[in-house]
Amino acid sequence: MKKITIFGSVGYNIGDEAIAVAAANKLLEIDKDLIITISTLKKGVIEGKYTGLNEFYLQRNNLNGWKHLFEQIKDSDLIVLGGGTMVQDKLGISVTRGMIPYMLQLTLISKILRKPVITLPIGVDKLNTKLGKVFSKKFLNSIDKLYVRDEQSLSLAQNYASKLNNGTVCSDPAFFLEVKEGKIINSRKYVTISLVNENLDKSSFIPAIKDCINWIIKNTELDIYLVPMDRRNEEELTLFAEIIGKNDSSSSERIKIIDAEQNVFQITNILRNSELLIGMRLHALILSIGYTEIIGISRTTKTENFFKEFGLDYFDINKKSINKEELTSLVKENLLSLEKSNRDNIINKLDEKKEKYETGMQEIYSYL
Structure with missing residues (x-):
């Protein structure tokens, strides 16, 4: 052998x-x-x-x-x-x-x-x-x-x-x-968020993310799943803890940090079964594409190339901070739309x- x-x-x-x-x-x-x-x-x-x-x-x-x-x-x-x-x-x-x-x-x-x-x-x-x-x-x-x-x-x-x-x-x-494991059995629908904590100006995206989470909690029945793509505490787990810590305690049970010790099949299941991903990590995006709607946040050439290739909406935080109203408006548009955006192009690219x-x-x- x-x-x-x-x-x-x-x-x-x-x-x-x-x-x-x-x-x-x-x-x-x-x-x-x-x-x-x-x-x-x-x-x-x-x-x-x-x-x-x-x-x-x-x-x-x-x-x-x-x-x-x-x-x-x-x-x-x-x-x-x-x-x-x-x-x-x-x-x-x-x-x-x-x-x-x-x-x-x-x-x-x-x-x-x-x-x-x-x-x-x-x-x-x-x-x-x-x-x-x-x-x-x-x-x-x-x-x-x-x-x-x-x-x-x-x-x-x-x-x-x-x-x-x-x-x-x-x-x-x-x-x-x-994915080699069964689909998640979850009666509540949710939005996934993937962030990065790598020498970035957090003021360029964290305030907009927090506002967006608040809008989702107040205006929909969707939960929020914060999905780490790195298991080290000093990476995005730190950002997620900060987001939960500063959120209204009455809605905190609807915001969950996903266990980073799960295997990649379990993490992928969570990403692919969400209603929408707001994503920065390249591989959170790659594992989700073709399964759920995506709003991107770019901080590197590789993520920018990904968004352009698949024709996805994204914010480039290297050029300017994310406008809170713009992000919330885009999230609202994606969640309320009955038609999958750019579906044919995505399928063709994946083929x-x-x-x-x-x-x-x-x-x-x-x-x-």
Whole structure:
């Protein structure tokens, strides 16, 4: 039986988990006898939560952890890197710290052990450091096959690598995550909200979000589900606690923070069964598209590209703060409309992406 190990940043970010789980299950659909292991930064994220998938707890902060890493790669027939934005230096970089050095380390170890290395469809960002560009060139020129999630990522990768001729645009696996658990049984309908807490001017969106929540509570019977896509308390869970803390106590039972320790199937079920998503996190948007109405809040190029591709309404907080009245008006329009907005365009786009995704996953399997 062939063995695949997927290395990424699964553990805290639920979007990264959705990518890995969706890709792993698709590969198992192609060949049910595969042994697939997903590396994690936190114990117990995969093991016991996903049938047929194994977990490798990654520890790079001690020699024993590196020993286990070598053994895991040596025991694998194929090393898969991704997904998410793997080529980026905006969160910091040094010789040993950062996403690009991590990817390069895994690639070099794999090459020493003569293992093929490919990526899931990853994002490639604009790099701001010399070290980031040097490491990216080495990484991109060393892997056997690069899959990226959009044309912009491919263009940037080609700029960074001197001899990149193996890049292909493929669809993010999370678009096609097949939920393996039953549909939520919930007698009350709800609106989902996904936010981000990453060095942003919160005054550009939090006041409008609070006003919008108040309008929904006062004028509809819908509940509010605040959906974290990162399990760390310092991320959006902090924003959600602030929103609930400052809300009218009489309506607090209708505003709920979703348990971030749930698996990605459970989180996806919540997103897909909502009446409307007001979303900032890319993978909250990806997991919801085609299932529920979406109003977007953009803070990065990747989310802006997503909204433009699917023809969705969105606010760009890099340009200006969200106008409270505009957001509430848009929410009202979406909730009261009997017709799904832009439905045909969304279906056509997803069909195109699915064709690329099916082809890409078959190609990944062919490297075994």
